[in-house]
Amino acid sequence: MGLTLKDSVPDEKTIWLFRETLTQSGAMKRLFNKFNRHLEKKGLIAHKGSIVDASFVEVPRQRNMRDENKDIRNGDIPEDWEDNPDKLRQKDTDARWTKKHGQSYFGYKNHAKVDRDSKLITNYAVSDASVHDSQALGCLLDKSDAHHDLFGDSAYSSEEIDIKLKRMKIRNRIHEKGYRNHPLTRDQEEKNRKKSKIRARIEHIFGFMENTMKAGFIRCIGIVRASAVIGHINLTYNLCRSAQLCRA
Numbered sequence: 001m002g003l004t005l006k007d008s009v010p011d012e013k014t015i016w017l018f019r020e021t022l023t024q025s026g027a028m029k030r031l032f033n034k035f036n037r038h039l040e041k042k043g044l045i046a047h048k049g050s051i052v053d054a055s056f057v058e059v060p061r062q063r064n065m066r067d068e069n070k071d072i073r074n075g076d077i078p079e080d081w082e083d084n085p086d087k088l089r090q091k092d093t094d095a096r097w098t099k100k101h102g103q104s105y106f107g108y109k110n111h112a113k114v115d116r117d118s119k120l121i122t123n124y125a126v127s128d129a130s131v132h133d134s135q136a137l138g139c140l141l142d143k144s145d146a147h148h149d150l151f152g153d154s155a156y157s158s159e160e161i162d163i164k165l166k167r168m169k170i171r172n173r174i175h176e177k178g179y180r181n182h183p184l185t186r187d188q189e190e191k192n193r194k195k196s197k198i199r200a201r202i203e204h205i206f207g208f209m210e211n212t213m214k215a216g217f218i219r220c221i222g223i224v225r226a227s228a229v230i231g232h233i234n235l236t237y238n239l240c241r242s243a244q245l246c247r248a
Helices: 012-025 028-041 066-073 085-089 133-140 159-167 186-199 201-212 223-247
Strands: 050-058 096-100 103-115 121-128 149-152 171-174
Touching: 012 028, 012 223, 028 223, 050 133, 050 186, 050 201, 050 223, 103 133, 103 201, 103 223, 121 133, 121 223, 133 159, 149 186, 159 171, 171 186, 186 201, 201 223
Parallel strands: 050 149, 149 171
Antiparallel strands: 050 103, 096 103, 103 121
């Protein structure tokens, strides 16, 4: 940025305005892709297979009435909110509640596709927290995945996805799933264990974001701003990871 130790640091409002300008122009995804092209030129992205997964990114929880939440789920704005623009500005009508392992989450999901070898994020999509991981898979895949392995947990396991991967000529390395009265065989369990050694690499990324970057919780309203902030988080992670790879 050209700053030296003698220069003054931009204040909070200046940084907010800069981020808001990036958000409204839709530039964050373009910046992410531009930096990834730079990483490819340096040979840091190996393109020898990918891993997919999603992580919750929470936002401040809304204290709404039950009928207000019902209106929001139906895509409507509660009547009294429309008459009170100041209140409406403080309400996130895009974020959603969901539960996982008995724990409740409110906010959004960061769906990421990661280069298997380098642990660099190569693509991402943002949704509300209630969207199932598998529903965003189509947004992550592209022609570069053809003839390569794709790893993921059993949330991505379905006949529909298997057909899609075959059509795109992607080798399916997604964990197999057991069903009622049809548990996994020993052979399937062993295959899943071997896949886990690779698939677990994406957990390191989300762990770094949550613990080092403190990015598991963001303060913004609406999916447009949340998408920009989450895109910024992914870009910042790639900056940090590429620095590690260059030092290695």
